[in-house]
Amino acid sequence: MTADSYRAREPLTPELVLDAAMAIVETDGVEALSMRRLAGDLGVRTPTVYWHVGGRQEILDKLIDRLMNEFGRLRPRGKTPAARISSLCMALLREVRRRPHVIAVSRTAGRGEAIFTRAQEKIAREVEAAGLHGREAAFALRTILFQLGGFIVVEFGIAADTSLHGVNRWQAADPELRDELSHSIDIDEVFRFSLDAVLARLLPS
Amino acid sequence: MTADSYRAREPLTPELVLDAAMAIVETDGVEALSMRRLAGDLGVRTPTVYWHVGGRQEILDKLIDRLMNEFGRLRPRGKTPAARISSLCMALLREVRRRPHVIAVSRTAGRGEAIFTRAQEKIAREVEAAGLHGREAAFALRTILFQLGGFIVVEFGIAADTSLHGVNRWQAADPELRDELSHSIDIDEVFRFSLDAVLARLLPS
DNA sequence: ACCTGAACACCGTTCAAGT
DNA sequence: ACCTGAACACCGTTCAAGT
Numbered sequence: 001m002t003a004d005s006y007r008a009r010e011p012l013t014p015e016l017v018l019d020a021a022m023a024i025v026e027t028d029g030v031e032a033l034s035m036r037r038l039a040g041d042l043g044v045r046t047p048t049v050y051w052h053v054g055g056r057q058e059i060l061d062k063l064i065d066r067l068m069n070e071f072g073r074l075r076p077r078g079k080t081p082a083a084r085i086s087s088l089c090m091a092l093l094r095e096v097r098r099r100p101h102v103i104a105v106s107r108t109a110g111r112g113e114a115i116f117t118r119a120q121e122k123i124a125r126e127v128e129a130a131g132l133h134g135r136e137a138a139f140a141l142r143t144i145l146f147q148l149g150g151f152i153v154v155e156f157g158i159a160a161d162t163s164l165h166g167v168n169r170w171q172a173a174d175p176e177l178r179d180e181l182s183h184s185i186d187i188d189e190v191f192r193f194s195l196d197a198v199l200a201r202l203l204p205s
Numbered sequence: 206m207t208a209d210s211y212r213a214r215e216p217l218t219p220e221l222v223l224d225a226a227m228a229i230v231e232t233d234g235v236e237a238l239s240m241r242r243l244a245g246d247l248g249v250r251t252p253t254v255y256w257h258v259g260g261r262q263e264i265l266d267k268l269i270d271r272l273m274n275e276f277g278r279l280r281p282r283g284k285t286p287a288a289r290i291s292s293l294c295m296a297l298l299r300e301v302r303r304r305p306h307v308i309a310v311s312r313t314a315g316r317g318e319a320i321f322t323r324a325q326e327k328i329a330r331e332v333e334a335a336g337l338h339g340r341e342a343a344f345a346l347r348t349i350l351f352q353l354g355g356f357i358v359v360e361f362g363i364a365a366d367t368s369l370h371g372v373n374r375w376q377a378a379d380p381e382l383r384d385e386l387s388h389s390i391d392i393d394e395v396f397r398f399s400l401d402a403v404l405a406r407l408l409p410s
Numbered sequence: 411a412c413c414t415g416a417a418c419a420c421c422g423t424t425c426a427a428g429t
Numbered sequence: 430a431c432c433t434g435a436a437c438a439c440c441g442t443t444c445a446a447g448t
Contacts (some may be wrong), residue, residue, distance in 0.1 A: 011431060035422060047424080048432055056422065112362040128379055138385035143395050150355020153362065157317040174333055180343035190348050197402040216412060240441060252443080253413055261441065 012042060014053045018066065021059050030104045033059070060109035067102050071095055072118040081130035082199045085123055089148050089195060090188075092119050096152055103156045115152070116145055130203040140202040147198055151191050217247060219258045223271065226264050235309045238264070265314040272307050276300055277323040286335035287404045290328055294353050294400060295393075297324050301357055308361045320357070321350055335408045345407040352403055356396045 020041045024033050035056060039046045053059055074091045076084035096102060096115065106114045120141070127140045225246045229238050240261060244251045258264055279296045281289035301307060301320065311319045325346070332345045 034420085036420085045433055046422085047434090050423075051431065107362070112359075124382065128382065133379060134381045135385050137379070137382045138388075138390070139395070139398075141382075141386070142390055143399055146356060146359055146395055147399060149359045151351060153358045154317075154351055154354045157312070157358065174338060174342070176339045177329065177333065177342045177346075180340050181346070183343075185343070185347055190344070190351055193344075193406070194348055194352060194399075194403050197406045198399050201398070201402045239439085241439085250414055251441085252415090255442075256412065 012044065012048060012052050014062075017042065017049055017053050018059070018062055022063060022066065025063065025101050025105060029101065030060075030108045057109070060105060061111070063105055064109055064111055064114045067099070067105065068114050068117055070099070071115060074119065074122065076122060076126060081126045082196075082203055084129075085126045085144060085199060086192070086195060088119060088122055088126070089144070090192075092148065093152065093188075093191070096156075100156060103152065112153070113149070116149060119148070120145065127203075132203070143198055143202060144195075147195055151194070155187060217249060217253060217257050219267075222247065222254055222258050223264070223267055226268060227271065230268065230306050230310060234306065235265075235313045262314070265310060266316070268310055269314055269316055269319045272304065272310065273319050273322055275304070276320060279324065279327065281327060281331060286331045287401075287408055289334075290331045290349060290404060291397070291400055293324060293327055293331070294349070295397075297353065298357065298393075298396070301361075305361060308357065317358070318354070321354060324353070325350065332408075337408070348403060348407060349400075352400055356399070360392060 017038070021033060021038055024038060024041065033056070035046045035049055038059075039049050042049070049059075053062065071092065074088055074095070077087045078084045092115070102115060106112055123144055124137070124141050127137050127144075130140075132140050222243070226238060226243055229243060229246065238261070240251045240254055243264075244254050247254070254264075258267065276297065279293055279300070282292040283289045297320070307320060311317050328349055329342070329346050332342050332349075335345075337345050
């Protein structure tokens with residue numbers, strides 16, 4: 001009834017497999033998602049997982065599709081298009097911080113852009129509302145997405161390391177600068193500053 | 206004399222091991238760098254590699270140290286600090302493009318910031334030459350590094366995908382915008398524009 | 411000092427075979 | 430339709446043993 005109840009229960013579904021996969025990723029990270037571990041958590045052998053959803057790559061792809069949709073509920077706030085774009089970016093940033101494993105998953109799956117697919121369209125609408133069209137609008141949209149994507153990826157891939165926080169490996173000319181660099185910094189301030197500077201130049205006042 | 210000459214030659218050195226590792230990474234990518242493949246290329250068995258340099262992680266770390274130094278020869282050009290910073294960033298970008306495997310290696314090794322360790326100090330000098338000190342200088346340096354790092358990582362991790370080039374997954378409100386987005390774009394233009402906008406706000410005129 | 415054989419504990423994936 | 434056993438071809442790493 002305990003261990004043997006595996007065989008007695010309902011057949012697996014792709015949804016159950018993906019639930020288990022997501023649970024592994026959330027608790028132990030993408031690197032812990034192996035076919036044997038996943039099958040084990042489901043009380044089944046690896047070929048069964050292949051039968052229901054497919055290999056590791058397919059599972060990662062479907063996890064991303066799931067995660068992507070959770071980033072779809074963002075709504076812009078503010079009066080000016082710049083403010084609304086800014087709010088969209090900050091909201092996306094907050095969402096990514098709440099679910100840091102999303103980035104690891106999308107990188108492993110080779111779909112680093114997945115996070116943006118939902119935001120893209122909404123930002124495009126704001127860019128057009130600001131009065132940009134055609135090539136100008138495309139350029140603005142791209143610049144904003146590079147800004148957002150770059151910031152997220154750097155924050156999660158590099159900022160965790162020592163070198164942007166502590167600069168112990170080189171001596172700054174100015175001891176005062178050196179001292180400031182050893183403190184940690186308000187990362188959001190850097191992002192907001194950059195985004196503002198870029199938006200001010202992109203959008204007509 | 207042919208196959209058996211392996212045993213007849215000089216003992217291995219860490220340098221030779223790293224040369225072979227670098228060759229694998231350059232031709233077939235980081236994912237092709239396995240201990241067995243590396244040992245095989247050297248005509249030796251895996252424990253020998255461990256004896257000379259260590260495990261995979263150690264090898265990757267030492268490869269990064271090597272690559273890092275190749276990014277040290279950059280010299281700033283231009284009259285104003287802004288121009289000199291801009292030239293440093295563009296030079297670094299060119300270097301990374303010439304050696305795209307550097308990014309893959311530094312990511313695999315979990316040292317995404319490695320590319321910047323050399324540029325950091327030089328940019329700091331320019332920031333101070335522009336008249337910034339203490340906290341202001343630290344903020345400017347960080348903002349510039351985020352800009353540079355983000356751009357590089359996005360270009361290599363995301364721009365290769367379809368979604369920033371082709372936007373086939375959603376319909377833009379404006380068909381003209383949609384058309385523009387399906388064209389590929391001058392990526393450098395996006396970077397230069399963003400960097401200029403940020404520098405203009407960071408540095409005193 | 412330098413190198414090997416052999417093993418341990420893992421991977422992703424496939425396929426014939428069972429019910 | 431759904432699941433297993435068993436295998437294939439890989440991994441990184443360790444360790445006793447050889448010369």
